[in-house]
Amino acid sequence: MFRRCLPLFISMWFVLLNLSGCNTETTNANADHYYSFDNKEVKQQVADLNYNPQLPVKLPFDPSKISAASGKNGLLMIHLRNQTIGFVDIHIKKGKPEEEIGGKQAETPAGKKVSYYEGSNGKHVFWNKNKISYEITNLYKSRSRSLTKKELLTLVDLFH
Numbered sequence: 001m002f003r004r005c006l007p008l009f010i011s012m013w014f015v016l017l018n019l020s021g022c023n024t025e026t027t028n029a030n031a032d033h034y035y036s037f038d039n040k041e042v043k044q045q046v047a048d049l050n051y052n053p054q055l056p057v058k059l060p061f062d063p064s065k066i067s068a069a070s071g072k073n074g075l076l077m078i079h080l081r082n083q084t085i086g087f088v089d090i091h092i093k094k095g096k097p098e099e100e101i102g103g104k105q106a107e108t109p110a111g112k113k114v115s116y117y118e119g120s121n122g123k124h125v126f127w128n129k130n131k132i133s134y135e136i137t138n139l140y141k142s143r144s145r146s147l148t149k150k151e152l153l154t155l156v157d158l159f160h
Contacts, residue, residue, distance in 0.1 A: 034058035034158070042068040042078055049074060051094040053132050054159040060151045061085050086144040088155075091135040096128075109150070110157040116149065125152050134159070 037056045045068040046053065053076060065081040078090040103115030103126055114127040122139040123146060136155060138147045147155070 034060055035062045037158075039066050039068070041066065044068075045070045045076055045078075049076060049094075051132060053092040053094075053134075054129065056090075056155060056158040057160050058158045060147065060155060060158075061088075063088075084144060085138065085147055087139040088147070089135075089137045089139065091137075093133050094131065096133065106149075106153060108153040108156045112156055114153065114156055116153070118149070123147065123149065123152055125156055127156060 035058060037059050042055065046055070048070055051074065055078075059080070061080075061082045061084065063080040063082050065079075067079045068077065070076045074094050076090075076092040078092075080088040080090070082088070103117040103124070106114050106116035106125070108114060112127060114125050117124045117126075122137050124135060124137045126133070126135050128134070134156075136152060138152060140146055
């Protein structure tokens with residue numbers, strides 16, 4: 001009896017072992033499916049600026065790569081990469097915002113007034129707060145889904 005049950009027992013053991021190991025992905029997402037954004041490289045670049053910009057505290061996606069750079073003109077550039085949604089670039093600059101070509105006024109879920117533009121290369125949202133201009137761009141990547149307009153506008157509300 002034991003010899004006949006042994007193959008079945010071994011098979012069941014492997015199935016249970018595989019099922020228990022299926023969800024090995026670790027994530028820093030919280031209950032509302034946002035990912036905390038706390039990056040040392042970004043903080044270092046902000047420390048080198050002569051102004052204190054707002055940054056997102058959470059993201060609606062989990063970035064696989066984050067890079068940041070700041071220029072002599074005070075422009076802070078944050079580049080986020082995600083396999084699913086492609087690239088998200090955040091540009092922050094003290095002073096007047098850059099020309100918002102073709103942007104139409106939109107409102108975030110929290111009621112902030114922004115300028116939104118959707119073009120052939122991606123989606124863009126612009127706003128200005130305390131004499132600091134912000135731009136978020138979701139560049140399209142082949143075979144990826146982009147952030148929806150609502151997700152992009154919600155991202156604006158995550159800046160603090």
